[in-house]
Amino acid sequence: MRYTDIFKTWMVLCLALINFGICYVELDDEAEFQAEVEPTVTIAILARNAASNLPWFFGGIENLNYPKHRIDIWISTDHNEDDTESVLKTWIDAMKPLYHNINLTIGESSRYVDEAGEHLGHWSEMRYDHVIRLRQEALDLARHRWSDYLLMIDSDQFIHDRNLLRHLISQDKPVIAPMMNSTSLYTNFWGAVTDDGFYKRSDDYLDILERFKTGTFNVPMVHSIFLINLRHEVTRHLQYYPPHPAYVAAPDDIIQFSFSARYNNVPMFVTNARYYGSLIPPVEKGPKFLQLVADYGLYIRLVHIHEELVLEPSKHVPLPPPKFDNKLGFDEIYLINLERRPDRRIMMEQALAELGIEYKYFPAVDGRQLNETYLDQLGVKQLEGYLDPYHKRPMKMGEIGCFLSHYFIWKEMEEKGYNRILIFEDDVRFRVNFIRYFYEMMAEADRHINGWDLLYIGRKIMQNNEDFVINSRHLVYPGYTYWTLSYAVTRSGLKKLLAQDPIAKMLPVDEYLPIMFGAHTNKEWLEKFFPRDVTALSANPLFVEPLKYIGEEGYVSDTEDSLPITESKQEASSVEVCVSSIRLHVVLL
The missing domain is CATH 3.90.550.10 (Spore Coat Polysaccharide Biosynthesis Protein SpsA; Chain A)
Incomplete structure (x- = not known):
């Protein structure tokens, strides 16, 4: 018998004995074993x-x-x-x-x-x-x-x-x-x-x-x-x-x-x-079925953006192109954002990109950088007798910065001769089917209310039982309202807002707007502005809502996180103010 035959016989015998547990082969302690493969x-x-x-x-x-x-x-x-x-x-x-x-x-x-x-x-x-x-x-x-x-x-x-x-x-x-x-x-x-x-x-x-x-x-x-x-x-x-x-x-x-x-x-x-x-939840059957499926998928992606979660598309499938007007029928769409809040800007840019909305970035006026000298140069004066309804204090610098941010957009609209603009603040989330419902709402506004001035897209409703516009599915006449999350302004509305010279008798912008359509509950403030003839409408249900509500984890108010007027005056010693196309540098010596 050849040596190779003897070796083969020995190997077969060893394997058999190992199988029956009769003998074992001791391997080198340093022998490496592969980990078990994952299940299929x-x-x-x-x-x-x-x-x-x-x-x-x-x-x-x-x-x-x-x-x-x-x-x-x-x-x-x-x-x-x-x-x-x-x-x-x-x-x-x-x-x-x-x-x-x-x-x-x-x-x-x-x-x-x-x-x-x-x-x-x-x-x-x-x-x-x-x-x-x-x-x-x-x-x-x-x-x-x-x-x-x-x-x-x-x-x-x-x-x-x-x-x-x-x-x-x-x-x-x-x-x-x-x-x-x-x-x-x-x-x-x-x-x-x-x-x-x-x-x-x-x-x-x-x-x-x-x-x-x-x-x-x-x-x-x-x-x-x-x-x-x-x-x-x-x-x-x-x-x-x-x-x-x-x-x-x-x-x-x-x-x-x-x-x-x-x-x-x-x-x-x-x-x-x-x-x-x-x-995606079950979608309403009908001729718009495919669009509704796409809208719900879009909404899920927006939710991930708002929650700062990642939902990556495949790199091997072409993304469907947007199928709507980039500016939604407006002359300009503005995004207001504090330059020290790049996180919010990034989030909103991603959301607007998903929606296919073209916009203009508008740096907000930062209340932390304001001082009395600059406000005097602009002619800013707080409304006589104004005190915050809840905290009984004068306006905070953040509230003034917020008003000026909106005011300078109004002025730009005036200078450029725009007929309609849409404004978004940087802390909003969009509702499901936003684009489709937005177009439907705008068509209703133009069809039913000739010459409307102001249209809220997102706000805080302060009064219940608002009346629907007749024959409208999406529009109500707003009552007393807080917040300026998003709204549209027409040329006629702009003229009415600026005619009051609002920075000479300033109060928070979300108090000013309801005064101008006669829905404010403070009669003394109402009497300081005349005429109050803004024709206002609002989406219902609202098309945008805040990212966070007061009391929720992560809620931050950039308007509240600042000093009232009298306290900020004592602390200001130098300031650099950047306001959209107007850049003014003021140094107090």
Whole structure:
């Protein structure tokens, strides 16, 4: 027998003995071992009419902190009336080499037969049946490929947490969903179900949704995005199709799957321990369905900007271009911002860019840099008898700076002959569907109120029961109002505001405006201004609101964070004041 044959025989014998635990081979203490590879994951994606939001959906998938070579992706799309198919192909062409596999199935391009004549977004019986079979196909595929986990996710989910997959896997639950934030009380779990398996509000639903209670909770229903642990023995009984013989309700993918879980004693869980991302709530069916889907996706991106969170789009999918007038029909749009608050400027620039709004940056007058000498040169005088209604003090320098910021914009409007301008302060957040509702509101104002002067976009309502403009959906006649978050001014309104020489009898700008349309509650102040003939309107509901309300964590008032007039006079010794196009340097010696 040759030595090579002897060696082979010895190796086989050793391996056999090791297998039966009879002997062992001692390895070098310094031998290096590779760590265990991560579990395999199949991600199943259903996408229909999702083109407007796919860049951000895929951005969340790409950025998951999980090795791509351990991930299979299965995508199915059909019955599209937008560019969903094209966007999917573009992304797959760029990303396929990075993942273990990506499979795309493209179905019919026309509507379902029983969807004809219905509004876009309608869930017909044929659509339910088709989606149920697709979800079962994804489940069967993941099992056939021996995947350890299956992440079911719809294309209206926006993942923020890069560690979402790892965190869900670490929970070691048969079925678990990350709770996704929403623009309403809707989210991706049910707290309870009726005896028939339909939705029921549980006592703790809002506590979980609002994160008054945090952790992982056993729930009867999860949907839209959830992880199935295929290594758990109990999950092998889960199915979408065919429905269990005991299931007697109408076809519905999420209800059938929930029934399957309950019938087979497979517990479902939702976790709200972290912020995982957001989802688009159900959108109103109709001719504007696709635009509403896009608007909700835009709103989610705005929320991330306002909350200083990151929601990155895919680098491999072209972003959809804005489809509206950059200046919303105005001669100029102004953004007022204190130069010492670059954080707010950056946030607003990002938000306005998302909205496709072109604007002019206008440096605010900083109350901290004002002094009595400069105010005297401008002719600024506080209104005789003015005291803050709540604190019984004279105006603060921040309030004067705020008034001057608005006043200098009014003057620029006058000098340039503008007919309409729109002003934003730098601490606002935009409501959902802002652009669409804004255009509707402006059309109503021009149609119903000929010669309007002032239109609030955002404010603090101080009186209830304001009257709606007749035949208007979006407009009311404002009562006493605080704040100047955002408003529009016409040429006629400008003339009325400047005719009073307001800096010669100054009070805070959000007190001055309601005086000029006769809605102020202080009769003594009202009598100091005449005529009070500004025709004022307001959006209702409001289209912008403050980033933070008084008392909320992180709230800062730049007008309140300054000294009253008499105290600031004693402290001022030198000042550099920058006011838009007027730059004045004053040195007190």
